Amino acid sequence: MPKKNYENSTVAELKAIAKEKGIKNISKLKKADLIEALAALDKPAKKEKKAAKKEAVVEEVKVVEEPVVEEVVEEAPAEEVVEEAPAEEVVEEVVEETPAEEEVYFDTPRRSVAFIGSECFPFAKTGGLGDVMYALPKALTKLNCDVKVIMPKYECIKQEYKDKMVYRGSFDMDLCADGRSYYVGIMEYVWDGVVYDFIDNEEFFSGAKPYTTIVDDIPKFCYFGKAALAALNYMDWIPDVIHCHDWQAGLVPVYLRTLFNETPLSRSKVVTTIHNLRFQGVYNIPTIKYWTNLPDYVFNKDALKEGYEDANMLKGGLTYSNAITTVSNTYAQEIQTEFYGEKLDAHLRYHAGKLVGIVNGIDIDIWNTATDALLPANYDITNVLEFKKEDKLALQAELGLDQDENKLMIGLVSRLTDQKGLDLVNAIIPQVMDEFTQIVVLGTGDKVYEESFRNYENQYKGNFAACIQYDEARSHKIYAGADAFLVPSLFEPCGLTQLIAMRYGTVPIVRETGGLKDTVAPYNVHTNEGNGFTFDNYDAGLLLDAINRCKTLYFTNRWCWDEMVQRNMAKDVSWENSAKQYRDLYLELTK
Numbered sequence: 001m002p003k004k005n006y007e008n009s010t011v012a013e014l015k016a017i018a019k020e021k022g023i024k025n026i027s028k029l030k031k032a033d034l035i036e037a038l039a040a041l042d043k044p045a046k047k048e049k050k051a052a053k054k055e056a057v058v059e060e061v062k063v064v065e066e067p068v069v070e071e072v073v074e075e076a077p078a079e080e081v082v083e084e085a086p087a088e089e090v091v092e093e094v095v096e097e098t099p100a101e102e103e104v105y106f107d108t109p110r111r112s113v114a115f116i117g118s119e120c121f122p123f124a125k126t127g128g129l130g131d132v133m134y135a136l137p138k139a140l141t142k143l144n145c146d147v148k149v150i151m152p153k154y155e156c157i158k159q160e161y162k163d164k165m166v167y168r169g170s171f172d173m174d175l176c177a178d179g180r181s182y183y184v185g186i187m188e189y190v191w192d193g194v195v196y197d198f199i200d201n202e203e204f205f206s207g208a209k210p211y212t213t214i215v216d217d218i219p220k221f222c223y224f225g226k227a228a229l230a231a232l233n234y235m236d237w238i239p240d241v242i243h244c245h246d247w248q249a250g251l252v253p254v255y256l257r258t259l260f261n262e263t264p265l266s267r268s269k270v271v272t273t274i275h276n277l278r279f280q281g282v283y284n285i286p287t288i289k290y291w292t293n294l295p296d297y298v299f300n301k302d303a304l305k306e307g308y309e310d311a312n313m314l315k316g317g318l319t320y321s322n323a324i325t326t327v328s329n330t331y332a333q334e335i336q337t338e339f340y341g342e343k344l345d346a347h348l349r350y351h352a353g354k355l356v357g358i359v360n361g362i363d364i365d366i367w368n369t370a371t372d373a374l375l376p377a378n379y380d381i382t383n384v385l386e387f388k389k390e391d392k393l394a395l396q397a398e399l400g401l402d403q404d405e406n407k408l409m410i411g412l413v414s415r416l417t418d419q420k421g422l423d424l425v426n427a428i429i430p431q432v433m434d435e436f437t438q439i440v441v442l443g444t445g446d447k448v449y450e451e452s453f454r455n456y457e458n459q460y461k462g463n464f465a466a467c468i469q470y471d472e473a474r475s476h477k478i479y480a481g482a483d484a485f486l487v488p489s490l491f492e493p494c495g496l497t498q499l500i501a502m503r504y505g506t507v508p509i510v511r512e513t514g515g516l517k518d519t520v521a522p523y524n525v526h527t528n529e530g531n532g533f534t535f536d537n538y539d540a541g542l543l544l545d546a547i548n549r550c551k552t553l554y555f556t557n558r559w560c561w562d563e564m565v566q567r568n569m570a571k572d573v574s575w576e577n578s579a580k581q582y583r584d585l586y587l588e589l590t591k
């Protein structure tokens with residue numbers, strides 16, 4: 001209904017329509033609010049528009065159909081007509097014929113891509129890499145890419161997923177310098193247009209977690225990189241592009257251009273993405289030589305060699321890649337400097353010509369406040385101001401905090417390591433805590449942070465919750481229930497948590513580094529623009545200042561705060577744009 005028609009309606013009529021449309025807590029809404037909410041519902045978001053487009057087709061068919069049925073009724077019995085062309089059948093046909101939005105992209109050339117990496121949601125995830133390995137392939141399938149994801153079949157993958165895997169084949173593979181060979185099993189699972197191939201070897205992939213100690217992880221990923229390539233050859237699936245992720249797949253480009261040089265795979269181009277430069281897979285040369293049997297010449301200072309006696313798996317991979325990407329523009333620049341370069345800055349400057357930054361997105365089907373089954377109250381941009389409070393109250397109850405919708409709740413969901421700026425957080429918590437403020441932390445990691453957060457929970461009972469655990473479901477509730485979200489990282493290649501927070505209408509407080517800088521525009525109090533509160537230097541006082549600016553807006557200018565909440569929810573943080581950039585890179589490499 002057009003907005004002006006709502007304006008002509010009485011409050012009672014509007015309430016009746018609102019009730020019909022599923023808007024909750026109607027009694028509290030004034031006429032203007034009701035009109036806004038209804039008008040907004042009539043203007044669906046992009047994804048809903050697509051569904052609406054289909055519905056519109058359905059409606060159109062119905063509208064066209066009805067008169068036809070009526071006309072025919074005069075000539076022939078209604079039943080006959082219905083039998084000949086049942087409404088549902090016609091509707092289905094038309095819907096199928098209508099080109100889906102995704103199909104628009106199918107006019108670009110098709111490319112096949114093998115993703116090789118150590119984790120992928122929902123099978124195994126310890127951080128953002130797992131999210132990207134799931135969401136990017138899915139987004140690429142909509143851009144005319146054929147994607148296979150190759151990852152280890154860890155013992156810790158849930159049985160429900162293992163049950164879905166199908167045996168694809170197995171073989172023995174030479175690995176070590178002394179000729180020792182290892183079993184490689186391939187288990188396959190096809191889901192959502194993406195093929196997942198799991199490399200099976202219980203000797204390497206047993207244990208409760210994907211990663212253990214570097215002593216075990218080095219042989220594990222020396223084996224995995226070679227097994228992934230051997231599996232592609234075995235399956236006779238020669239992709240246009242092999243896309244490697246982080247140090248665990250670092251040896252893939254090295255193997256490809258040496259031991260696999262005479263195989264069909266050698267015609268594939270290879271891309272390496274750095275998700276976090278801190279982790280590089282460094283170990284002494286004799287051990288890596290033993291586990292890979294790679295030729296001596298790759299252990300030179302331009303490829304694998306680091307310092308006098310170490311080999312660096314990521315460094316070797318970067319050398320032999322046709323292109324290097326990292327997960328934000330700012331991080332692509334930062335890692336070429338000494339401070340952020342983790343000792344590879346000179347190497348990256350040397351390879352700068354093939355280095356680009358492509359910012360991550362999030363999967364907006366999973367991270368969808370309107371449908372997220374883990375939330376006590378679902379909401380969208382039209383009713384966030386009302387229902388987000390319900391999520392806050394439910395979270396407060398679940399965590400044993402004081403139940404008060406007026407308190408500012410600050411969330412933090414993170415691996416607990418120094419990278420995440422937790423030293424700054426720890427230093428200022430006493431100054432942040434007051435009777436109007438609550439903090440909820442969810443994370444595991446370094447004992448020093450786990451302990452300090454537990455201590456703060458004891459000290460500020462009712463207002464501070466330390467959830468020292470990895471809990472996907474609870475993370476969703478925090479993104480929805482919190483008002484503000486803390487990501488004050490020392491460095492942050494991209495960061496997904498600030499993107500999820502914005503999608504959930506939670507205002508980020510971030511340090512201006514890496515992807516945080518690229519995705520969170522600082523709030524400008526004069527123009528009322530921006531997405532969150534930011535600070536530049538790694539300094540506890542500056543973080544405190546940002547939190548205080550956040551508190552000031554929240555408590556003294558709720559109108560502008562609410563606008564920022566809605567602006568953030570409307571911000572495009574999906575994979576669509578970034579996936580196109582990857583697709584363009586693949587096309588460029590394989591012209």
Ligand code: ADP
Pocket residue numbers: 126127128129131276413414415442443444469470471472473475494495496497498
């Ligand atoms: P990183 O990859 O450096 O850990 P990102 O921000 O890129 O950081 O990604 C972190 C991902 O892991 C997000 O999806 C976040 O929700 C999730 N996450 C981190 N810690 C936890 C936790 N304790 N429980 C549930 N999810 C978590």
